[in-house]
Amino acid sequence: MELLLSVVSSILLLFCLLSLVRRAVDRWLCRRCYLLDYVCYKPSDDRKLPTDRCSEVIMRNPRLRLPDYKFLLKVVVNSGISEETYGPRSIIVGRREERPSMADCYEEVDDCAFATLDQLFRRTGIPPSRVDLLVVNVSMFAPAPSLASRIINRYGMRDDVKSFNLAGMGCSASPIAVDLVSNVFRSRKGMVALVFTSESIAPNWYSGSDRSMMLGNCLFRSGGCSFMLTNDGSLRHRAKMRLNCLVRTHIGANDEAYGCAIQKEDDVGRVGFHLGKNLPKAAVRAFTENMQRLAPKVLPIGELALHAVRVLRHRLLKAAATNSKEPAAGNERVVNFKTGVEHFCLHTGGAAVIDAVGKGLGLNKYDVEPARMTLHRWGNTSASSLWYVLGYMEAKKRLRKKERVMMISFGAGFKCNSCVWEVLRDLDGGDGGVWEDCIGRYPQQTLVNPFLKKFGWVNEE
Amino acid sequence: MTSSSEPLPEFLSSVKLKYVKLGYRYVISKLVTLVLIPVMAALLLEALKLDPAEVVSLWRRAQGLSAVHTLATVFLLVLVATAYFMSRPRPIFLVDFACFLPAPNCRVPFATYLEHARLMPFFDEKSVRFQLRILERSGLGEETCLPPDNHYIPPRNSLGTARAEAELVIFSALDQLIAKTGLKPKDVDILVVNCSLFSPTPSLSAMVVNRYKLRSNILSFNLSGMGCSAGLISIDLARDLLQAHPNSYALVVSTEIITPNYYTGNERSMLLPNCLFRMGAAAVLLSNRRRDRGRAKYRLLHVVRTHRGADDQAYRCVNEEEDRDGNSGISLSKDLMAIAGEALRTNITTVGPLVLPVTEQLRFLASLVRRRLIMAGARPGWRPYIPDFTRAFEHFCIHAGGRAVIDELQRSLRLSSEHVEASRMALHRFGNTSSSSLWYELGYIEAKGRMRRGDRVWMIGFGSGFKCNSAVWRCLRSVETPVEGPWAECIHRYPVDIPEVVKLL
Numbered sequence: 018m019e020l021l022l023s024v025v026s027s028i029l030l031l032f033c034l035l036s037l038v039r040r041a042v043d044r045w046l047c048r049r050c051y052l053l054d055y056v057c058y059k060p061s062d063d064r065k066l067p068t069d070r071c072s073e074v075i076m077r078n079p080r081l082r083l084p085d086y087k088f089l090l091k092v093v094v095n096s097g098i099s100e101e102t103y104g105p106r107s108i109i110v111g112r113r114e115e116r117p118s119m120a121d122c123y124e125e126v127d128d129c130a131f132a133t134l135d136q137l138f139r140r141t142g143i144p145p146s147r148v149d150l151l152v153v154n155v156s157m158f159a160p161a162p163s164l165a166s167r168i169i170n171r172y173g174m175r176d177d178v179k180s181f182n183l184a185g186m187g188c189s190a191s192p193i194a195v196d197l198v199s200n201v202f203r204s205r206k207g208m209v210a211l212v213f214t215s216e217s218i219a220p221n222w223y224s225g226s227d228r229s230m231m232l233g234n235c236l237f238r239s240g241g242c243s244f245m246l247t248n249d250g251s252l253r254h255r256a257k258m259r260l261n262c263l264v265r266t267h268i269g270a271n272d273e274a275y276g277c278a279i280q281k282e283d284d285v286g287r288v289g290f291h292l293g294k295n296l297p298k299a300a301v302r303a304f305t306e307n308m309q310r311l312a313p314k315v316l317p318i319g320e321l322a323l324h325a326v327r328v329l330r331h332r333l334l335k336a337a338a339t340n341s342k343e344p345a346a347g348n349e350r351v352v353n354f355k356t357g358v359e360h361f362c363l364h365t366g367g368a369a370v371i372d373a374v375g376k377g378l379g380l381n382k383y384d385v386e387p388a389r390m391t392l393h394r395w396g397n398t399s400a401s402s403l404w405y406v407l408g409y410m411e412a413k414k415r416l417r418k419k420e421r422v423m424m425i426s427f428g429a430g431f432k433c434n435s436c437v438w439e440v441l442r443d444l445d446g447g448d449g450g451v452w453e454d455c456i457g458r459y460p461q462q463t464l465v466n467p468f469l470k471k472f473g474w475v476n477e478e
Numbered sequence: 479m480t481s482s483s484e485p486l487p488e489f490l491s492s493v494k495l496k497y498v499k500l501g502y503r504y505v506i507s508k509l510v511t512l513v514l515i516p517v518m519a520a521l522l523l524e525a526l527k528l529d530p531a532e533v534v535s536l537w538r539r540a541q542g543l544s545a546v547h548t549l550a551t552v553f554l555l556v557l558v559a560t561a562y563f564m565s566r567p568r569p570i571f572l573v574d575f576a577c578f579l580p581a582p583n584c585r586v587p588f589a590t591y592l593e594h595a596r597l598m599p600f601f602d603e604k605s606v607r608f609q610l611r612i613l614e615r616s617g618l619g620e621e622t623c624l625p626p627d628n629h630y631i632p633p634r635n636s637l638g639t640a641r642a643e644a645e646l647v648i649f650s651a652l653d654q655l656i657a658k659t660g661l662k663p664k665d666v667d668i669l670v671v672n673c674s675l676f677s678p679t680p681s682l683s684a685m686v687v688n689r690y691k692l693r694s695n696i697l698s699f700n701l702s703g704m705g706c707s708a709g710l711i712s713i714d715l716a717r718d719l720l721q722a723h724p725n726s727y728a729l730v731v732s733t734e735i736i737t738p739n740y741y742t743g744n745e746r747s748m749l750l751p752n753c754l755f756r757m758g759a760a761a762v763l764l765s766n767r768r769r770d771r772g773r774a775k776y777r778l779l780h781v782v783r784t785h786r787g788a789d790d791q792a793y794r795c796v797n798e799e800e801d802r803d804g805n806s807g808i809s810l811s812k813d814l815m816a817i818a819g820e821a822l823r824t825n826i827t828t829v830g831p832l833v834l835p836v837t838e839q840l841r842f843l844a845s846l847v848r849r850r851l852i853m854a855g856a857r858p859g860w861r862p863y864i865p866d867f868t869r870a871f872e873h874f875c876i877h878a879g880g881r882a883v884i885d886e887l888q889r890s891l892r893l894s895s896e897h898v899e900a901s902r903m904a905l906h907r908f909g910n911t912s913s914s915s916l917w918y919e920l921g922y923i924e925a926k927g928r929m930r931r932g933d934r935v936w937m938i939g940f941g942s943g944f945k946c947n948s949a950v951w952r953c954l955r956s957v958e959t960p961v962e963g964p965w966a967e968c969i970h971r972y973p974v975d976i977p978e979v980v981k982l983l
Contacts, residue, residue, distance in 0.1 A: 021524075025517060030554070037561045044565070119800050159677040161798040161808065162787070163703030166943035169787035176784050176824055180943075181715065184702035185681030197699060197715070203722040266694050269680065269687035280679045282637050290679065306694055430684040 050199040051256035055244035060103040067100040097368035102238040102396035105219040129241035145172035150210035158217030159184035187428025190400040202248040215241030216399035223289030230289030240398025258438040266307040274299035278429040303433035316357040362406040363388040364426035412452035416444040571774035576654035578759040579964040580623035587620040617881035622909035647759035663690040668728035669698040676735035677702035705941025709913035733759035734912035741807030748807035758911025776951040784825040796942035821946035833870040872933040875919040878905035925965035929957040
C-alpha cells in the first residue's frame, strides 16, 4: 500500500515537474525571433528616374517658378542618389499626378507586394497556408479592405491568420513591425510571420509650391521588402539571423519633434509631406535617447565601463576648467559601438543623415559604405531601406556567423527605432538578391552625381 | 439585401472534423486530471479500508522521517505550486472604458439629413430618394451625430478638418477615461489606436503621444484599413503585448473618422455608408497588474479572429473604390448578409468549444453523430441542433452595423429581443460608429444596471476583409447605476420601440 502510494506520488510529481519545465522551455523558446529570409523589390527598368526624366517630372509642375526649380535641382544634385533609382509609373508618365486614381495606387503596391512575396514563398519553400501572422506596413496608403486583407486574398491564407495593417508610422516602421511580430510570438510557439513593408508615393505626390513639401518628391523612391520571421525551432537551421534586442524611442511628446515631419496642407490646401528645419535636431534627440537605451543591451561591459570613465573624466575636466577659466581638454565622448556590433544598417534618409549617424556611432567609411551605396543605387525607399542595406552586405559576403547587425531608422512622430540581429550562419551562398546585377560596380569610389554634371551650376549661383 | 435560408447545414460538415480535433486536444490537455481521478478514487477507497491503528502507525512513520526529507518534500511542493501559478498566462483586466458623447449641435435628425442631401450639388433626385428610403428602414434615431464639418453644404473635407474631428473625438474620450480611472499618462506602456479610413502621417497614435505627453519608450501601434471589427483586433494586439510585458497598462483607442469619407456621387451601393456611419470614439484601459483586479470591471477571457479574405466574394463585399466619376466611397455588396453569416459561423465554431457548457457541446456532438448515422435515410426536414449561446453568455454586444446585421444575428443565434436590445438602442441613439459601437453597447448594458458580477459578455464585430472577430469578457464587479457616460442623460428614455419603417414623408 505504502509502496504504491510512494510510487504513484513520485511519478505524479515527476510528471508535474516535467510538464512545468516543458512549459518554461516553450516560453523561453517562444521569445526567439528568427529571420528566415527577405526579398527586396526591384522595379522594372521603365520606372527608372535618370537625370532627364527627373527634371522633366519636376518641370511639369506649372506652379513652380525659376527659384523653385533651382531649389529642387539643388536638392536632387546634393542628394547622393544615382540615375538608377525608381519612381512610380503613374508619376513618370504624368498620369493624374494631382488626383491619382485608386487603380494607380493599387498598381504601385501590388507590383511590389506580389513580386516580393511570390519570390519569398518560392525561396523559403513555406506555403502561404503555413503563415500564422501577417503584418503589412505602408505608411501613406491605407484603403479598406486593408492591404493585409489584399495579400490574404491573393495568396489564399487561412481564416485564422492574425493580420495587422500598420499605417502612418513613417520611415522607421520596419523595426516597429518586427516588434509587433516578436511580441505576438510570445503568445504561441511554432508561428510563422510574414511582413511586407513599402511606401506609397503615387497618392502622395505634392503638386504645390511649398518648398518644405517638395523635398519629399525629390528624395523618396519606390521600393519595398517582404520578409519572413519565425519562432519555430525546427526552422532554425534555415534562418539567416536571430533578433537579439529591439529599442523603440518616441519623442512625440515634444511638440517641435511631433511637427517636424508631418503630412499637412499648404496655404492653398494642397496636401504634402512637410519636412521642417528642426528635423535634424529632433533626429539627434531621438537618436541619442535610443542609443542610451540600446548601449547597455549590446555593448560589452568593458566598453560601457570605459565610456563611463571617459564621461566622468570629461565632466571633472570641465568642472576644473570652469574653476580655473581655462579651456577644457577636448574629449571624444563618442561610444564605440563597434565593440558590440560589427555591421550597421543605417536608414538611407539622405547623405547628411547617414554621415551624422555614422559620426554619432563612431563609424568609418567601410561601415557606412552599405548605407551610402544603397542611397546611391535605390534612393530613400522609406521603411524598407534597411533591408536594401542588408542586401548589400549580404551580396558583398560581409556577414559571417555570430556577427551582429544593427538596424537603425528614423521616422515621423518623431521616432528612432533600432534593433540588433545576430547572424546564424555564414551568409555567403546567396545570389546577391536585388544587388546581383550591379554589386560588381560597388563600392563606387567617387559618388559623382550625374545630376551634378548637368545641373552643377545651381550650386554656384 | 438577401435573407439567408437555413442557417447551419453546410457548416456542419466542415465543423465535425474540427470538433474531433478539439475533442482530442481537450483529452490530451486534461490527461493528468483524467488519470488522476481514478487513481485518487482508488487511493481513497484504500484509505477508507484502513483501521485507526494503521493510520496511527502511518502517522508515526511520517513523523519519524528526518527533517531533511520533510523539508525537501515541502520545498519541492512549494516550488511546483509557485512554478505552476507563475507559468499561467497573465489575466488581462479591463479597468474602465469611455465613449465620446457628441455635442447636441452635431445632431443630424432625418429632416436635416434630407434637407442637406437635397441641397448638395452632387446628389441627383434619385439618390436623395434612395437615401430617404434607407433612412426610413435604417433603425437610426433622430439624435445621431455627424462631425461639425459635415454640416456644411458641401461638407468641408480636408486633412485639417479630418484631423480636427480626430482630435475632438479621441481627446474627449481619453479625457473622460483619465478622469474615470485616475490614470497618469506617464504610466501608459502600450498604445494601440485603430481608425480605418483616416491615417495621416504621423499617425493618430503619435497624435495621442503628443497630446498626453506619453513616455518615450511607449510601444505604440496604429492600425488602419481594418474595418468595423478593428476594435477587437486592437484588443487582441493589446492582449498579446500585455502577455509579453508584465505590470503594464495598455490604452486602446477605437474610432472612425467620418469627415474625409462622405461620398459625393450617385452610386447606390456607395450611398449606404453616408446614411449609416456616424461620429463616435471609445477609449479602453487594459491592465495586467494584479493590484487592478480589485477595481477592474471586466476580465478578458478569449479573443477569436476569423478572416475570410481568401474568398474573393468575401474580400470584395465591403470595398473602398471609385465610381465612374472618380468619387471615392465604400461600396457594400448585396450579399453582405450571407457573407457575414458565413464568417460568423466560422468564428463560432472556434468560440463555441471555448465557452459553451459541456452539456450544449455534447448535445451538438450528439446531433452531428445522429446525422452521420442516419445520413442515408435523413429526413429532408431535419433541422440541425444550433447551440444555445444564451446559456454561455448573459449579454451580447453585436456590432451595430445596421438593422439587417442585428436581425440576421438575432435569427442565427436564436437570441431574444432583450439580448439584442443593447445593439439596437446603440444603433438608434448613436448610429453606426464602426469599431467603437461595441463599447457604446456595453455602456448601454451598464447604464441599464444589468451588468452583474460574474456575467459574461460576448462582443461580435464584423468588418471589411471580410472579418468576424469576437471577444469574451467576464464581469468582475457589479456596475452600479447611475453610470457616467454617453447614456447618462438619455438612458431613462430607452428602450424605445423602433418601427420597421419610419415614414419620413
